[in-house]
Amino acid sequence: xxxxxxxxxxMGRSCLPADLDPAELPAxxxxxxxxxxxxxxxxxxxxxxxxxxxxxxxxxxxxxHVVTEDGRxxxxxxHLQGEILGLxxxxxxxxxxxxxxxxxxxxxxxxxxxLQAVLPRLPTLRRHLVxxxxxxxxxDRAMMTTIGLMTAEERLVAFLLQHSERLAARGFAPNEFVLxxxxxxxxxxxxxxxxxxxxxxxxxxxxxxxxVHHRHIRLLRPDVLRRIYRRSRSVPAxxxxxxxxAAGTEPATAVLESLTAL
Amino acid sequence: xxxxxxxxxxMGRSCLPADLDPAELPAxxxxxxxxxxxxxxxxxxxxxxxxxxxxxxxxxxxxxHVVTEDGRxxxxxxHLQGEILGLxxxxxxxxxxxxxxxxxxxxxxxxxxxLQAVLPRLPTLRRHLVxxxxxxxxxDRAMMTTIGLMTAEERLVAFLLQHSERLAARGFAPNEFVLxxxxxxxxxxxxxxxxxxxxxxxxxxxxxxxxVHHRHIRLLRPDVLRRIYRRSRSVPAxxxxxxxxAAGTEPATAVLESLTAL
DNA sequence: CGGGAAGTTGAATATCATCAACGGTAGTGG
DNA sequence: CCACTACCGTTGATGATATTCAACTTCCCG
Numbered sequence: 001x002x003x004x005x006x007x008x009x010x011m012g013r014s015c016l017p018a019d020l021d022p023a024e025l026p027a028x029x030x031x032x033x034x035x036x037x038x039x040x041x042x043x044x045x046x047x048x049x050x051x052x053x054x055x056x057x058x059x060x061x062x063x064x065h066v067v068t069e070d071g072r073x074x075x076x077x078x079h080l081q082g083e084i085l086g087l088x089x090x091x092x093x094x095x096x097x098x099x100x101x102x103x104x105x106x107x108x109x110x111x112x113x114x115l116q117a118v119l120p121r122l123p124t125l126r127r128h129l130v131x132x133x134x135x136x137x138x139x140d141r142a143m144m145t146t147i148g149l150m151t152a153e154e155r156l157v158a159f160l161l162q163h164s165e166r167l168a169a170r171g172f173a174p175n176e177f178v179l180x181x182x183x184x185x186x187x188x189x190x191x192x193x194x195x196x197x198x199x200x201x202x203x204x205x206x207x208x209x210x211x212v213h214h215r216h217i218r219l220l221r222p223d224v225l226r227r228i229y230r231r232s233r234s235v236p237a238x239x240x241x242x243x244x245x246a247a248g249t250e251p252a253t254a255v256l257e258s259l260t261a262l
Numbered sequence: 263x264x265x266x267x268x269x270x271x272x273m274g275r276s277c278l279p280a281d282l283d284p285a286e287l288p289a290x291x292x293x294x295x296x297x298x299x300x301x302x303x304x305x306x307x308x309x310x311x312x313x314x315x316x317x318x319x320x321x322x323x324x325x326x327h328v329v330t331e332d333g334r335x336x337x338x339x340x341h342l343q344g345e346i347l348g349l350x351x352x353x354x355x356x357x358x359x360x361x362x363x364x365x366x367x368x369x370x371x372x373x374x375x376x377l378q379a380v381l382p383r384l385p386t387l388r389r390h391l392v393x394x395x396x397x398x399x400x401x402d403r404a405m406m407t408t409i410g411l412m413t414a415e416e417r418l419v420a421f422l423l424q425h426s427e428r429l430a431a432r433g434f435a436p437n438e439f440v441l442x443x444x445x446x447x448x449x450x451x452x453x454x455x456x457x458x459x460x461x462x463x464x465x466x467x468x469x470x471x472x473x474v475h476h477r478h479i480r481l482l483r484p485d486v487l488r489r490i491y492r493r494s495r496s497v498p499a500x501x502x503x504x505x506x507x508a509a510g511t512e513p514a515t516a517v518l519e520s521l522t523a524l
Numbered sequence: 525c526g527g528g529a530a531g532t533t534g535a536a537t538a539t540c541a542t543c544a545a546c547g548g549t550a551g552t553g554g
Numbered sequence: 555c556c557a558c559t560a561c562c563g564t565t566g567a568t569g570a571t572a573t574t575c576a577a578c579t580t581c582c583c584g
Contacts, residue, residue, distance in 0.1 A: 066496035068494055068496045070493045070494065072411050076403065076406060090396070092396075092400075137353060138354075140403050140406055141358070141402050143406045144402055145328055147409045147410045152572065182530065184530085190410075191410035191411070193574080194530090194531080195532085195572090197531095199533080201531095202533085214531080214580090231331050232331075232332065233331070234328040234334075234335075413539080445562075446562085454541090455540075455541055455542080456562090457541075457542080457563090457565085459563095460565080461564085463563095463564095476549075
């Protein structure tokens with residue numbers, strides 16, 4: 001829980017500053033970025049906690065999840081290195097979901113009060129956050145149709161491809177990776193049971209489309225997988241990932257601009 | 263398609279101005295609100311259309327829906343009188359869904375260009391729109407867990423209660439109403455087939471919890487229904503409806519404020 | 525090295541989808 | 555205004571997909 005600054009952060013540009021105008025770095029450093037270290041299974045916040053900060057994932061992976069009154073639970077999102085956490089509280093006074101580390105994880109805490117003070121001087125940071133918000137909204141919409149419209153196999157394929165793309169955007173190999181989450185967690189995310197996920201992995205492997213060793217996945221026929229995915233998905237991706245959207249490019253959209261305009 | 267103004271609109275305060283500071287009405291009237299009349303089945307916009315305007319439902323009901331490449335389709339939202347339409351394009355240059363009238367419908371067109379010009383002088387309108395956006399994001403998140411976590415019966419109960427609440431917020435009877443959508447459309451919205459909806463209506467009626475005559479629904483045991491709903495839902499409602507949130511009340515949230523602040 | 529969690533696989537089951545037939549309603553045009 | 559028709563809705567029988575229950579294996583973590 002040490003106080004540090006983004007410009008001397010060893011993660012360098014893989015995190016928040018990735019999108020920023022270098023000229024704004026000094027201003028970014030005026031935000032006191034408290035570090036939060038979580039061991040596997042620990043939470044950054046829980047449902048109902050007052051939403052006082054948002055978080056940047058410095059290292060590690062987390063899940064956002066909700067629980068019903070009678071104990072059913074669902075994972076509503078996974079958060080990888082460099083992503084923003086806690087934005088689902090933008091429109092609410094308290095966090096609508098809990099955030100739990102899937103492995104040992106380090107977060108940078110961005111207190112809302114500090115953001116409020118500094119965002120006017122950091123247009124590219126604001127842009128980055130708004131983009132992240134856009135992605136989250138789009139993700140929820142996409143998941144809604146993924147769960148509502150797709151078969152179990154299609155859902156798992158969609159999950160693998162999305163995961164692959166997110167890793168690729170961070171510079172990792174797209175066709176070979178180690179999952180940070182259990183079968184149960186994947187199932188919870190996709191509205192399926194862990195046994196179903198296990199069977200589907202076996203089935204896809206037997207069909208020669210993937211290779212599975214525990215949590216180590218290799219996509220052998222990404223083209224075939226992508227065809228399955230494309231047939232069944234509804235909303236073509238429109239919002240670019242933050243990493244693809246360099247500072248100063250086209251405005252998110254006119255509607256958004258008019259809402260956030262002075 | 264006549265040009266008119268909000269202050270002499272016969273809908274009066276049931277529509278956009280409901281939340282507004284009366285002092286801002288004259289400024290609101292500088293927005294040219296073109297009228298759009300749709301017959302049942304006609305669309306206000308389709309997937310991929312450039313997002314040039316948002317819409318207020320003056321009269322009638324619409325559905326937002328998406329389609330997959332291989333023809334499956336899902337309804338992602340219904341829009342009642344007084345609600346805002348087209349906000350799902352906030353973060354995208356084109357509409358990610360189509361909007362189709364379920365009955366003869368009248369919309370007020372709010373061109374983005376006009377909004378951009380007038381929003382700085384209409385803080386309560388901007389607030390209204392941002393709240394509408396918040397509700398939509400919350401709705402998508404809730405639907406995601408509704409479809410992922412709930413049984414068919416729970417989903418239908420959730421739908422009926424939500425519908426009831428939305429009608430009540432508009433001053434209609436909460437426990438007796440006429441659905442504007444078919445069984446198939448309800449099913450599409452809930453990730454179920456029309457036969458399943460039909461059977462569930464019959465089953466709930468036989469259990470004495472509702473009364474069904476075609477599309478006329480009466481909730482006989484709203485308390486029982488609400489218990490089913492509460493047990494199975496994950497995210498407690500936090501964002502108030504626009505109608506409940508009078509102008510000048512507490513800020514939406516600190517996070518939001520910091521993002522939209524100058 | 526031991527114990528517990530995670531994963532796999534099989535068999536039985538449940539839930540919802542599909543296929544099919546039929547009745548009713550509302551909307552259309554004569 | 556009535557009759558016709560197309561769509562909507564209901565219900566039953568059958569079937570597919572994913573769940574549940576259960577036994578067993580493997581892998582980590584301590």
